[in-house]
Amino acid sequence: MKYREKKKAILLLEDGTIFYGKAVGDKEGTAFGEVCFNTGMTGYQEIFTDPSYFGQLMVTTNAHIGNYGANNDEIESDSIKISGLICKNFSYNYSRPAADKSLLGFLEENSLFAISDVDTRALVCYIRDNGAMNAVISTSVNDVETLKEELKKVPSMQGLELASKVSTKEPYYFGDENAEYRISALDIGIKKNILRNLAKRGAYIKVFPYNATQNEMAEFNPDGYFLSNGPGDPEPLTEAIEATKDILKTNKPLFGICLGHQVLALANGVSTYKMHHGHRGINHPILNLITGKGEITSQNHGFAINREETEANPDLEVTHTHLNDGTVAGIKMKYKNVFSVQYHPEASPGPHDADYLFDNFFDAIKASRN
Structure with a gap:
């Protein structure tokens, strides 16, 4: 050359x-x-x-x-x-x-x-x-x-709503329409490998725009709901937060990743904050507080949820913590089949230590059917 x-x-x-x-x-x-x-x-x-x-x-x-x-x-x-x-x-x-x-x-x-x-x-x-x-x-x-x-003139990332810039404009489908399970996914910046992981476990997914309501998502008759990853500050996502509150009322399984994790926290009254320089890489150590096992994970986020507020919330339990700085890396609701993580179990790129979380989501869907 x-x-x-x-x-x-x-x-x-x-x-x-x-x-x-x-x-x-x-x-x-x-x-x-x-x-x-x-x-x-x-x-x-x-x-x-x-x-x-x-x-x-x-x-x-x-x-x-x-x-x-x-x-x-x-x-x-x-x-x-x-x-x-x-x-x-x-x-x-x-x-x-x-x-x-x-x-x-x-x-x-x-x-x-x-x-x-x-x-x-x-x-x-x-x-x-x-x-x-x-x-x-x-x-x-x-x-x-x-x-x-x-x-x-460039606005600060804090307070900046960006999900609308990357979300689909119209609903679309992913996977086999004859699959065993149906999932309504809220696209606030979804990655293709998340959809692949859901589909390969037997799901037919309908992906909705960032401002879709729970009623619109319910028309697909889903077995469960999914909140995707995405960019920007989670607090301006008022429509996604309200939709999540309504999803929680249905008592159907819900799984959130990254920005979706933050939206779930906000729907439960837990605030978020901008981190000093965030977590971005494919070697971040996480401790699963339920199993006691460590995970090496792929991460990409500049915001996190408030630990004190999470621990004080009677409906929430911290399930995962980041071993480098102690930030909350996962939560679940105590009385519902609802959980989320602040990292990327779908990897792409990264290790697959956390892909069991997709299996946990489908286990919750199966349990809710019984």
Whole structure:
């Protein structure tokens, strides 16, 4: 491959800190978003297409990105959802036979601006010390003052409702219509591998928009309900919270993941808060308080639920806790077949330690039928 003359680029954080790098490919550009980092060694394509990352500038901590190319089957939604990519070494060549194209080609198809040659080790340390914040990546290296003014206009992730940006506009179906079970899923940023995990266990799923009511979801005559993952602050999702309250009145099984976990907590009167820099990676340690077993999990969230309020709630029980910082990683309702987790049992990417949670959901559905 011929030598590429890389264009200079910068990363400007909202506190004025600057990191320097190079533009990926021949594209000049600018992209805004909340800067965050993911510690996964693999799975970059799934990460880039995860709706939970909508509106974020993704820093990949693995030193090499793009070396195994891109595969059309390794996506979690219909398009790239991150607002921009920041990495150390970007591989223009790839060596995996199963790849359909280079990562550069995949990024160009999705019009994503990316920068490389950034000291990502120093950047991640800075985020860990100072917290996630808004930022801009750009090739306008000589116009920093203008970038600062534009960056001031970017809204904070706290208080930002983003589910409507990634949710389906119309209901759709997934799986075999002759399957044994029916599930109504609320799409507040759902990943395809969640639907695959539900379908392979014998479910026919109807996926509803973020603002669907419980009455609309009930018309499918579901055996259970599902609240998906998704981006942004959970507290502005008033319609999803109200729908969840109504779902709880039906006494049918309910399973929530990530943003869905937070929505379930809010429906039970438990508040949420923005974390310092969030959990994003595929090696997060979780303790299952019911079984006493540890799990290595895939995580992606910048908000969490209040532990004191959860423990004080007579209807809730903490079932999982994050071993790094003690945040609540799972809850269940004491008197209903309702539970949720603050991580991704469907992995994609990540380990499969927690896929038993899907089995638990179907066990609850079977029990509710008797």
